[in-house]
Amino acid sequence: MNASIRARAAAEAPAFDVGDRLQAHVAALEKLAFGASAGGRPPAVAAAGAALKSLQRGLTGDRRLAGEGYFSKADYLKAYLLYYWPVSFVQATMALEELRSRGELPRIRAILDIGAGPGPASFAAMGAAADGVASATLVDWNAEALEAAARLAAIEAHAPNALTLVKRNLESDPRLEGGPYDLIVACHSANEFWKEGADSLERRASLFRQACGLLAEGGVLLVIEPSATVTCRPALALRDRLLAEGGLRCAGPCPGSFPCPIAAAGGERSCHSTWPWTPPPMVADLARAAGLDRDSAKATWFALKKASAGEAAGRTAASGAAEEAASPTLAGRVVSEPMLNKAGRVRYILCTPNGLATLSAKRDDPTAQESGFLALRRGDCLRASGLERREGENNFGIAPGTKLELTFRAPDAGGGDAPQPKPLASRKAP
Numbered sequence: 001m002n003a004s005i006r007a008r009a010a011a012e013a014p015a016f017d018v019g020d021r022l023q024a025h026v027a028a029l030e031k032l033a034f035g036a037s038a039g040g041r042p043p044a045v046a047a048a049g050a051a052l053k054s055l056q057r058g059l060t061g062d063r064r065l066a067g068e069g070y071f072s073k074a075d076y077l078k079a080y081l082l083y084y085w086p087v088s089f090v091q092a093t094m095a096l097e098e099l100r101s102r103g104e105l106p107r108i109r110a111i112l113d114i115g116a117g118p119g120p121a122s123f124a125a126m127g128a129a130a131d132g133v134a135s136a137t138l139v140d141w142n143a144e145a146l147e148a149a150a151r152l153a154a155i156e157a158h159a160p161n162a163l164t165l166v167k168r169n170l171e172s173d174p175r176l177e178g179g180p181y182d183l184i185v186a187c188h189s190a191n192e193f194w195k196e197g198a199d200s201l202e203r204r205a206s207l208f209r210q211a212c213g214l215l216a217e218g219g220v221l222l223v224i225e226p227s228a229t230v231t232c233r234p235a236l237a238l239r240d241r242l243l244a245e246g247g248l249r250c251a252g253p254c255p256g257s258f259p260c261p262i263a264a265a266g267g268e269r270s271c272h273s274t275w276p277w278t279p280p281p282m283v284a285d286l287a288r289a290a291g292l293d294r295d296s297a298k299a300t301w302f303a304l305k306k307a308s309a310g311e312a313a314g315r316t317a318a319s320g321a322a323e324e325a326a327s328p329t330l331a332g333r334v335v336s337e338p339m340l341n342k343a344g345r346v347r348y349i350l351c352t353p354n355g356l357a358t359l360s361a362k363r364d365d366p367t368a369q370e371s372g373f374l375a376l377r378r379g380d381c382l383r384a385s386g387l388e389r390r391e392g393e394n395n396f397g398i399a400p401g402t403k404l405e406l407t408f409r410a411p412d413a414g415g416g417d418a419p420q421p422k423p424l425a426s427r428k429a430p
């Protein structure tokens, strides 16, 4: 029997264009950043591009600026509003959209945004609220960033009580208040808390444990971090730590609540989602001016929910499944790009309850071609049976009779026009 990828209708990601959501904010962001006195757009873009270059180095390169008061510098705030605000907005929107596709998105009315900056994650969450009516509490130690969020809300004529601003240094005063919250989000902020400390994992876990205590029934804690190894791996460690303490389950993007096999693998390995995305001209112009590539939004992220007693039992069952390693079946999430070796074999790395596994096939194998195996993308979840075992532990191959079922299709961020994934080529494992 031929292999087939059968997409479960309910699991197919609906066509979703994040550009429409972002577009609603672009004019207000430009107005806020450029103001009335910008002496023409091109010079303003060039100046913002130079500031962006320096900001990008300081946040994700040498990390000199992470955890510092960069939003108090007008040039950095401007560059952030024009470039990183949209990027964070898209990442948060796509993570929320993935949760929606999985049936895990709560009804969003009350939002807590930890390390909110000028608020892109809050605006994304308000945009994801079913009826568009939600209020957000933004916590940040930087007054200028919070003020920018408030001014943006005013330009967009949000209801006056839509945003509550809390200026607080969460390192010296790690109190989170209010609730219950349907969504608690920390977007690109966790890595800035206790950046240098040997006990940063403990302290972050304590802060986010506190956050989980403020979740409403069915509420979600969403942590989004830059995909770079230096920020990704601590995020994976934080996920594992919070799950190990019990009472929570992973609602996405992981295929289960089991400990992250990429974190366990050590080294430089990282895990992230890549959402193909065509940025609007403002972001594209800034990227060009700063010499940055921008054809997708990438982020490491995890979403946690309070586990019910039944779900806790499910977690045990998932661990039990790990013992069935002898059976040539596989269920998991694609956590790599397709990799092509010299022998013409295409290989993906999958995250499974049994640890990392590989699934491969010859590029010209008819079964692989017919099944859609070659169209798998990072972030897709699948179930496969009738596989052949390949040399080495946890390595599987497509064989005649293999059945593949796509249980979740990772959405892309661009409606029909987003750039397609780069052509298949030899790529290194993550």
Ligand SMILES: C[S@@+](CC[C@H](N)C(=O)[O-])C[C@H]1O[C@@H](n2cnc3c(N)ncnc32)[C@H](O)[C@@H]1O
Binding pocket: 059, 067, 068, 071, 084, 085, 088, 114, 115, 116, 117, 118, 119, 120, 121, 139, 140, 141, 142, 145, 168, 169, 170, 171, 172, 186, 187, 188, 189, 192, 193
């Ligand atoms: C990279 S920005 C992210 C902003 C926004 N959440 C986003 O996704 O674009 C990190 C934010 O964390 C805030 N932050 C860093 N350390 C903090 C601390 N100790 N207490 C409160 N906020 C902090 C910064 O002021 C900044 O707004």
